[in-house]
Amino acid sequence: MKILLVGEYNRSHKSLKEGLLKLGHEAQVVGLTDGFKKVDIDIEIKHKFKSGFIKKFKVLIYKLLKVDLHSLSVKKQIQSLKQQLSGHDIVQFVNESPFLCLPKTEMDIFDLLTSWNDKAFLLSCGTDHLSVKYAYEKKFRYSILTPYFENRLPKANFALGLKYLEPDFVKLHNHIYNTIVGVISNDLDYTIPLMNHPKHLGLIPHAIHLDDIRFTPLTYDDKIVIFHGINRTNYIKKGNDIFEKALTIIKEKHPNKIEIITVEDVPYEVYIKAFDSAHILLDQVYAYDQGYNALEAMAKGKVVFTGAEQEWLDYYHLEEDTVAINALPDAHAIVKKLEWLITNPEKLIEISINARAFVEREHHHVKNAERYLKIWKTS
Structure with missing residues (x-):
C-alpha cells in the first residue's frame, strides 16, 4: 500500500x-x-x-x-x-x-x-x-x-x-x-x-520504534537520579509546577539520596539522551495514559511518573505501580511515591524491566x- x-x-x-x-x-x-x-x-x-x-x-x-x-x-x-x-x-x-x-x-x-x-x-x-x-x-x-x-x-x-x-x-x-x-x-x-x-x-x-531504543538495566549505588524535562509552553498543562513542588520537598527530606536533572525546551534528539543516567523520569500529571515521551523512557528502562490511571490498568490488565507510576495532581502524593522508591530501590529495577516488556508488547x-x-x- x-x-x-x-x-x-x-x-x-x-x-x-x-x-x-x-x-x-x-x-x-x-x-x-x-x-x-x-x-x-x-x-x-x-x-x-x-x-x-x-x-x-x-x-x-x-x-x-x-x-x-x-x-x-x-x-x-x-x-x-x-x-x-x-x-x-x-x-x-x-x-x-x-x-x-x-x-x-x-x-x-x-x-x-x-x-x-x-x-x-x-x-x-x-x-x-x-x-x-x-x-x-x-x-x-x-x-x-x-x-x-x-x-x-x-x-x-x-x-x-x-x-x-x-x-x-x-x-x-x-x-x-x-x-x-x-x-x-x-x-x-x-x-x-x-x-x-x-x-x-x-x-x-x-x-514506538524499539529498534532504535536500547534497554539499559538500572543499577543503584548511593543516589537515585530523578529527571524532569520541562516544556515551558505547556508548563502548567503538563503539571511541571506540581512536579517542581514535589522535587523541592523531596530534596529537603532526602538531600543525600537523590540527584535531580532538569532540562527545558530542548530538541527531541537532546531530550532523549538527557535522561540516560536517570532512574526516574517525571513526565506529566493530567493524563490517564502515557504519551510518547513517557513510552520512550519506559522502553529505555526508566521508572516513569505519568498517566497510569485505573482505566489504563484495567484496559491492559495491570497492577498498580508495576509498569509506571500514576502521577496525581498532588505534590504530596508524588512525594509519597518518590519516597517509596527511594526507600525500596529494588522496586526501581523491577518496574524498569516490566516497563520495557510492556512497551515491547503493546507499542x-x-x-x-x-x-x-x-x-x-x-x-
Whole structure:
C-alpha cells in the first residue's frame, strides 16, 4: 500500500511510517516540524512566520485585515506539492488541525488532500474537539483543563486547546467526521471521549520504534537520579509546577539520596539522551495514559511518573505501580511515591524491566503498523 501521513505529533506518524516501511509498504509524512522538538518530516511545510519581525508583521496584518499569512502560505505550499501528495491508498491526518492554520484553511487543505487520495482516516492524537469538549464538561476526574478550572491558567492560553470549542473549529470537526472513513485513538485520554462514537475504529497504542531504543538495566549505588524535562509552553498543562513542588520537598527530606536533572525546551534528539543516567523520569500529571515521551523512557528502562490511571490498568490488565507510576495532581502524593522508591530501590529495577516488556508488547512500531493496516483494509 501507499500511505500519506499528514501532520506530526510527538513522532506518532514518524514511528508508524518506520513500521510500515518494515512491512514493505510505501509511506511518507508531510507536515510542520513538531515545534522545538524538531521531529524529522519527509515533506516539510515551512512555518515562515514563527518568530521575530516577520511574526509581528503577520500578527499586525491579521489585526488590520483579518488575513492570516501563515494559513495562506501553508495552503499555497500544499497546492504546489500536489504531485507528491496524490495517488495514495490511505491518507491519515494526525489530528483535526495539523497545520496550525485558521479552521477554514485547515478545511480547504483537508479537502485537497482527501480529493487527491483514496481512503481518509483521522487520528485522535493531541487535543481535538471531542477530547476538549469531554474535559470542558468535567467528565474526567482531572484533565489538562483542571488548571483552567482552578484559575491557574487564563482561557486565552492556547495550550489548553479551548479553540476547538469555537464555532469555526466545531464546523471543521463536523466536516472532517462527515468525510473520513473513521477515527483511530492513540491512548485512553482520547479513547474515553470517543466511546460509542459511530466513527471510532478503536484504540491503537502509540507506535514506538524499539529498534532504535536500547534497554539499559538500572543499577543503584548511593543516589537515585530523578529527571524532569520541562516544556515551558505547556508548563502548567503538563503539571511541571506540581512536579517542581514535589522535587523541592523531596530534596529537603532526602538531600543525600537523590540527584535531580532538569532540562527545558530542548530538541527531541537532546531530550532523549538527557535522561540516560536517570532512574526516574517525571513526565506529566493530567493524563490517564502515557504519551510518547513517557513510552520512550519506559522502553529505555526508566521508572516513569505519568498517566497510569485505573482505566489504563484495567484496559491492559495491570497492577498498580508495576509498569509506571500514576502521577496525581498532588505534590504530596508524588512525594509519597518518590519516597517509596527511594526507600525500596529494588522496586526501581523491577518496574524498569516490566516497563520495557510492556512497551515491547503493546507499542512495538511494527506490530502497531500491522494493526493500522488491518483497520485501513477492513474499514
